[in-house]
Amino acid sequence: MNKKRVAKVLIGVLVIAAAAGFLWNKQSSQPTGLVLHGNVDIREVELAFRQPGRVASLRFEEGARVTQGQLLAELDARPFEDARALARANLAQAQADLDKARHGSRSQEIGQADAAVRQASAAVNEAERNFARQTALAETGAASERTLEAARSARDQARAALASAEQGLALRREGTRREDIAAAEARLAAAEAQLAQAQTALADTRLLAPSDGLISARVREVGSMVTSNAPVYTLSLQEPIYVRAYVSQPQLTRVRPGSTVTVSADGTPETFKGTIGFISPKAEFTPKSVETTALRTDLVYRVRIVLPGAAKALRQGMPVSVAIDEGARP
Numbered sequence: 001m002n003k004k005r006v007a008k009v010l011i012g013v014l015v016i017a018a019a020a021g022f023l024w025n026k027q028s029s030q031p032t033g034l035v036l037h038g039n040v041d042i043r044e045v046e047l048a049f050r051q052p053g054r055v056a057s058l059r060f061e062e063g064a065r066v067t068q069g070q071l072l073a074e075l076d077a078r079p080f081e082d083a084r085a086l087a088r089a090n091l092a093q094a095q096a097d098l099d100k101a102r103h104g105s106r107s108q109e110i111g112q113a114d115a116a117v118r119q120a121s122a123a124v125n126e127a128e129r130n131f132a133r134q135t136a137l138a139e140t141g142a143a144s145e146r147t148l149e150a151a152r153s154a155r156d157q158a159r160a161a162l163a164s165a166e167q168g169l170a171l172r173r174e175g176t177r178r179e180d181i182a183a184a185e186a187r188l189a190a191a192e193a194q195l196a197q198a199q200t201a202l203a204d205t206r207l208l209a210p211s212d213g214l215i216s217a218r219v220r221e222v223g224s225m226v227t228s229n230a231p232v233y234t235l236s237l238q239e240p241i242y243v244r245a246y247v248s249q250p251q252l253t254r255v256r257p258g259s260t261v262t263v264s265a266d267g268t269p270e271t272f273k274g275t276i277g278f279i280s281p282k283a284e285f286t287p288k289s290v291e292t293t294a295l296r297t298d299l300v301y302r303v304r305i306v307l308p309g310a311a312k313a314l315r316q317g318m319p320v321s322v323a324i325d326e327g328a329r330p
Contacts, residue, residue: 038245075205120162127158246300
């Protein structure tokens, strides 16, 4: 019986020694130094069309991973295509007007103006002769005053018509004024700008992913009428992942930008290496989301830790612990 009792005691001692050795080895393998507490902070982007319209297609559901430049959604493009066609027609008209102004009158138009001058000159000569004849007759009493006034009025009208025809011929020969050409150039520039604006609006009917990420929310459905800048999707940016932690003022000197940290989270056996990227210069009260009661009434400083390659394991808002090995400062 004594031998059995001694054997049991020895086995118990060995078990206790093994457990103590395991615990000591585990603690010695952990990084020594300061431990901070915080939450995973995944950046999100609300994606929206810059133009109002009717949603024609939505290509992804919540949870889908997308890459930069990938087409996510489209608006009904027909109104924007019509606006582009109108802008193109206005541009063609403005270009034709400018070409006409720069080239001036054609030789045929100058010829027509010259013929009009000759015709008006002949009419003046005829009116002058008729007025002279009626004046002579009126002096002898053979023509009435009414007839003489009619002849005078016809002569004056013929002279005015000649002056107008001569002015038209001069304008044809001189060509378009510089001011008119400048005005035509300005109209062309405005038409070009309107076409560029229409093309931009048409391109804005396609919603593209600004970067790689995960669709975390689908806000609209096909057929919905949306205003400009109304969110359609929410995109969670997967790289890098940030951790938002807090350090109290007495411990602030133990934290430096560039320091390497080890991040762990409940529910996952993995640990993640990260780097302290930012320490806020402004003190604040610890948010209630921080999973430690010791800091909640203290003034603390926000610390941002950058974690590359942790997107698949960590989720938005997940509480984490951040171990800073003070022996590995930058």
